Amino acid sequence: MAADRPGAPGPPGPARDTGRYPPPGPSRSPLAWWRRKSLRFRLTATASAALALALAAAALLLITVLGRALIGSIDDVAYQRAREVVALADDGRLYDPIAVTDGTIIQVLDAQGRITHVTLGADRLVPLVSARAMRWRAPDGGALFVDGRPYGIPGPLRAVVLRADHGRTVIAARPFKDVSDSLTTTIHMLLVGTPILLVLLAGASWVIIGRTLRPIAALRRGAAEISGTARSRRLPVPEAHDEVHELATTLNDMLARLEAADASQRGLISDAAHELRSPLASIRLQLEVALGHPDGQDWPETAEGVLEDTLRLSRLAEGLLTLARLDERRRPARWEPVDLAELTGATAARYDPDVVKVGAVDPAVVRGDALDLGRVLVNLLDNAVRHAASRVTVELRAAGGRATVTVADDGPGIPEADRERVFNRFTRLDSARSRDDGGAGLGLAIVRETVRAHGGSVHLEAASPGLRAVVRLPLAPG
Numbered sequence: 001m002a003a004d005r006p007g008a009p010g011p012p013g014p015a016r017d018t019g020r021y022p023p024p025g026p027s028r029s030p031l032a033w034w035r036r037k038s039l040r041f042r043l044t045a046t047a048s049a050a051l052a053l054a055l056a057a058a059a060l061l062l063i064t065v066l067g068r069a070l071i072g073s074i075d076d077v078a079y080q081r082a083r084e085v086v087a088l089a090d091d092g093r094l095y096d097p098i099a100v101t102d103g104t105i106i107q108v109l110d111a112q113g114r115i116t117h118v119t120l121g122a123d124r125l126v127p128l129v130s131a132r133a134m135r136w137r138a139p140d141g142g143a144l145f146v147d148g149r150p151y152g153i154p155g156p157l158r159a160v161v162l163r164a165d166h167g168r169t170v171i172a173a174r175p176f177k178d179v180s181d182s183l184t185t186t187i188h189m190l191l192v193g194t195p196i197l198l199v200l201l202a203g204a205s206w207v208i209i210g211r212t213l214r215p216i217a218a219l220r221r222g223a224a225e226i227s228g229t230a231r232s233r234r235l236p237v238p239e240a241h242d243e244v245h246e247l248a249t250t251l252n253d254m255l256a257r258l259e260a261a262d263a264s265q266r267g268l269i270s271d272a273a274h275e276l277r278s279p280l281a282s283i284r285l286q287l288e289v290a291l292g293h294p295d296g297q298d299w300p301e302t303a304e305g306v307l308e309d310t311l312r313l314s315r316l317a318e319g320l321l322t323l324a325r326l327d328e329r330r331r332p333a334r335w336e337p338v339d340l341a342e343l344t345g346a347t348a349a350r351y352d353p354d355v356v357k358v359g360a361v362d363p364a365v366v367r368g369d370a371l372d373l374g375r376v377l378v379n380l381l382d383n384a385v386r387h388a389a390s391r392v393t394v395e396l397r398a399a400g401g402r403a404t405v406t407v408a409d410d411g412p413g414i415p416e417a418d419r420e421r422v423f424n425r426f427t428r429l430d431s432a433r434s435r436d437d438g439g440a441g442l443g444l445a446i447v448r449e450t451v452r453a454h455g456g457s458v459h460l461e462a463a464s465p466g467l468r469a470v471v472r473l474p475l476a477p478g
C-alpha cells in the first residue's frame with residue numbers, strides 16, 4: 001500500500017502529493033523578507049527612513065516657527081496701533097474716524113459695548129470681537145483670530161483687544177490673509193520639495209553605500225578565485241585605511257599562515273614518503289633475491305634483514321604518529337605530577353652504566369605526562385649514546401621554579417649553525433651513519449614539541465668536547 005509511489009519516501013500526505021500547498025521555501029514574514037535583502041538595500045532603506053523622519057520634523061518645525069514669527073509681527077503692529085488709540089482716548093483727543101494709514105481696522109467701544117469711534121470703512125454696528133469672545137478669550141486684552149467675512153474682508157483677521165479708561169475697549173485688527181497665503185505657499189513648496197530632496201538623498205546614499213561596499217565585493221571575488229591548490233594568492237587590499245582594509249590585511253596574513261602550514265605539510269609528506277621508500281625498497285629487494293634463488297638461500301638471514309627494515313618502518317610510523325598527536329592537541333594527554341628525579345634515574349638505568357652516568361639529581365616534580373617526558377629523555381639519551389666517544393652524563397637541577405635536565409656527551413658535537421636546524425623534522429646531519437642506526441631525524445622534533453606542550457624549552461649547546469642538550473620545565477606549584 002505504502003509502496004504505491006516508490007519515488008517518494010516517507011508517509012504520503014497532501015503537502016507531498018500536490019506540491020502546490022504552501023511551499024516549504026523560506027519564511028514569508030516581513031523580518032525574513034528584510035533579512036534576505038542585500039546589505040546595500042537595507043543600509044539605503046534605513047538611511048532613507050531616518051532622512052524622511054528628519055526632513056518631516058524639520059519641515060514641521062519650519063512651518064511652526066515661521067507661522068509664530070509672522071503672527072507675532074502682525075500682533076506687534078496691531079498692539080502698537082491699539083496702544084496709540086488708547087493713549088488718544090485717555091487724553092480725550094480721539095476723533096472719528098480714527099486716522100490710521102497702514103490698513104489696521106480699529107473700533108473703540110464704550111462701557112456699554114457700543115461702537116463710538118472707528119477707522120475709515122470699518123463696521124460701526126457690530127464689534128469685530130463679540131462681547132462673549134472678549135469675556136472668554138481676551139478678558140484682560142489679548143490677541144485672537146476672527147472671521148473677516150461678515151465684515152466684507154476675505155479670510156481671517158488677527159485682532160487685539162486693549163482696555164482704556166472709562167470702561168472703554170479698543171479693538172485693533174489686521175488682515176491675516178497675506179500671512180496665511182505665504183504660509184500655504186511654504187507648505188506647498190515643502191510638500192513638493194521634501195520628497196524630491198528625499199529621493200535625491202536616497203539616491204546619493206545608494207551610490208555612496210554601493211561604493212563603500214565595492215571593496216567587499218572585490219574581497220569576495222578575490223576569495224572565490226583562491227582555489228584549494230593555488231599558492232601565493234592574496235586578496236585585494238583597498239587603498240583607504242578603513243575597516244575593509246584591516247579585514248583584507250588580516251585575511252591575507254591568515255592566508256600567508258595557511259600557506260606556510262600547507263607548505264610544511266607538503267614537505268613533511270614528501271619527506272615521510274622519501275623515508276618510507278628506502279626500507280620498503282630494501283625489503284622488496286631482499287625478498288625478490290631470496291625468492292629468485294630459493295634453494296641456496298639463507299632464510300634466517302633474509303628474515304633478519306627484513307625484520308630490521310620492518311623495525312625501521314615501525315619506528316618511523318611511531319615517530320610520525322607521535323608528532324601528529326602533538327600537533328593535534330598541543331597539550332599533554334595527561335596533566336599530573338611527574339617525579340622527574342625518579343623518571344631520570346629510571347630512564348638512565350636502561351642504558352649501559354659504563355657509558356651513561358647519572359650526575360647530580362635534585363628532587364624535582366613537574367606537571368605533565370610521564371610517558372611523554374620519558375620519551376624526551378630516551379630520545380636525548382639515544383642521540384647522546386649514539387654519538388658519544390666514551391661517556392654520557394645526565395643531570396637534573398631544580399632552581400628558580402624550573403627543573404633543568406642536561407644530557408651531555410663527549411662526541412663530535414654539532415656546529416653552532418646547525419644546532420637549531422636539527423630540531424626540524426627529518427633533519428639529519430650525518431645521514432649515512434643514522435641510516436645504519438635507523439634514525440629518521442624525528443627524535444629532536446618530538447623532544448621540542450613535547451617540551452613546548454609542557455610549557456618548557458629545549459636547546460643544544462657545546463659541551464667541549466661534545467654536545468649538551470638542555471631541557472627546562474616549570475616545576476609543579478608547591
Ligand SMILES: Nc1ncnc2c1ncn2[C@@H]1O[C@H](COP(=O)(O)OP(=O)(O)OP(=O)(O)O)[C@@H](O)[C@H]1O
Nearest residue numbers: 383384387422428429430434439440441442443444
Ligand atoms: N648528541 C649528538 N651529537 C651529535 N649530533 C647529534 C646529536 N644529537 C643529534 N645529533 C644530530 O642531529 C640530527 C637530528 O637528531 P634527531 O634525534 O632529530 O634524529 P635522529 O637521531 O637522526 O633520528 P631519530 O631520533 O628519529 O631516530 C641527528 O641526525 C644528528 O646528526
Ligand SMILES: [Mg+2]
Nearest residue numbers: 383439443444
Ligand atoms: Mg635521535
